[in-house]
Amino acid sequence: MPSLPRFTSFLYTRAIWRRFALTRFVGALALTALSLVVGVGGFMWVEGYSLLEAFYMTMITVSTVGFGEIRPMSPAGRLFVSLYIFFNLLMLAYLLSVLTTYIFDGGLRTMFAMLRNDQEIRALRQHIIVCGFGRNGRKAYHELRANGAQVVIVEQSEELVKDATEGTGEAIMAVFGDATLDETLRAAGVERARALITALPKDADNVFVALTARELSPGITIVARASLKSSEPKLLRAGADSVVMPDEIGGSHMANLIMRPEVIRFLDMISGLGPNKLRLEELSSSELRPELRSLSIRELDVRSRTGATVIGLKHQGGDFTVSPPADLVPAPGDVLLFLGTDAQILTLLQLFRAG
Template sequence: MQPPPKPARPYLLQYLRDAWLRFNLTRILGALALMISALVAGIVGFMWIENYSFLDALFMTMITVSTVGYEEVAPLSDAGKLFVSVYIFFNLLILAYLLSVLSAYIFEGGLRTMFAMLKNDQQIRHYSGHVIVCGFGRNGRKAYLELRASGADVVVVEQDEAILSAAPNDEHGPMAVVRGDATLDESLRAAGIERARALITALPKDADNVFVTLTARELAPGITIVARASLKSSETKLLRAGANSVVMPDEIGGSHMANLIMRPEVIRFLDMISGLGPHRLRLEELRTEELRPELRGQSIRQLDVRSRTGSTVIGLRHEAGGFTISPPSDLAPGPGDVMLFLGTEEQIVRLLDLFRAV
């Protein structure tokens, strides 16, 4: 027997409520004000023209507005008939205006946005082993696109609607988004922090990145955290807060520009690996346990990766923590070791097809 579906989460209900309030709030309030004014005008008009009591005037106003066709309290005078004719005409205009506001909400995307948000929430609930990207600025967007291109499931946490609306269409499918403050526990929980394998925090302020790191490490002690920093002094704080790695884009950019002068061909080769060059190369890793059972325990020569796939074994990280660059052909990867491969996209795809266990 399947468990009953969980109710919508508080952050989602809050977002939908805010979306409703943001949608043409002036028009909705204007329509309500017109309706109230019409009711007041009807009551006052019947009391003044026909000398009705308040209760009789309210009754005549309601049956006139609702067009139910009940009999009048008393026969109307000529002035009363003229008043009712004009009153019905203006009420029809007000009703038409109210219907136009509601129709605009449905057809201009308000209702569709609500359904999309509910679908997005269900999508995130089914994710496991995904990556959370906090902040969708330049760095966060680039990280998102790279992760999606590599086939990873990604959830973006961003509270600025302008940034999200300016995001390009994702060719890999709809973007899973939590619209909220990444420094809040409920936003990270909504992104599935307990089920995620990694988190990238790329918020503009270093203090916010420190706070996200602390929160994420508390909510998911085993998660891998990569944090962005602008100041060198923030690097140590982020590492103390629990980040596994800290990236400083400004520092990397300066080194990159200097190396373009001193070592231009090396940088062009690195650009190919990072996907910035005209001929993109791809780095891939495989743990020994991920190899097909019949290939485990074989040496690099016996695996014959180069002739079978065209890719190259460029490194081997040992279980003990050491690293071997260009490992010798007689070296056999042991349990827990990780082999690093370099090749084109087609070569790496062929490598994974031939060597990785299904």
């Protein structure tokens, strides 16, 4: 018996779920209902039975229990019964094949898995939605998961997700459907999500996703991918908070590898591409432990206590201060930026972040 693949921990939208998971069950039920209607109608028309008599003859014929006829049938009635029995044998074979598939080939378990995951995604709060599971969407997904975020994928191609996760044993929550549609984003929990990344191949689709997500969830943070420079203002007008152009970033990266190779290698360490990975982290003043909120950067003594370094401070007004002075006291609404290894950042969060 084939086992349920581990990568199939996906969440289907309701429309897709009904279409694929229940199609054969609905078809079998429809055939059963049709058989009963044809039987009752046929007996009433061919033999002149009353409704109750026709229903009785239909039920004993369908169930093949072998009870006798109400009265002897005409030749036309016997021909009708013969054809009717043959039709019901075909219907029974189809019904058995449906039940066998769902019981023995894992279809029933798949349905229960989808229902369970549907409940899981309904319970998500402050998660992140990634629309598109191509190169950029996949990279964003893995980076988010590495940082402990709960992520829901929105992708039309089930095969794309299957190929990307096959052999990894990774369980992914995904909604298979068109990300530009309201019902698809609602199935992914856009009203409860804190952020959305749209990395679809076409800029026009990303514009629609940003517009739809902004309408459904006005407070959500939206990051959009763009291929053309001319698409950037359109995405911003549609509701995106930030627009990223991977091709432009890639070209700049290659040029800097020639002109400033050591700077790029250091940036690779920060982005997790180098052998010695570094990590950037941020903490707002409100996230600090209450007893630390009135202390200056010198008094926080981050470097000696954790090994991490304070590399910047974002003021509430939006301005940045790089390498802030040691005597600076973060004001309410300010955000401190830190740089360190994973172990150093973990120590930092344990010592400085409020429980």
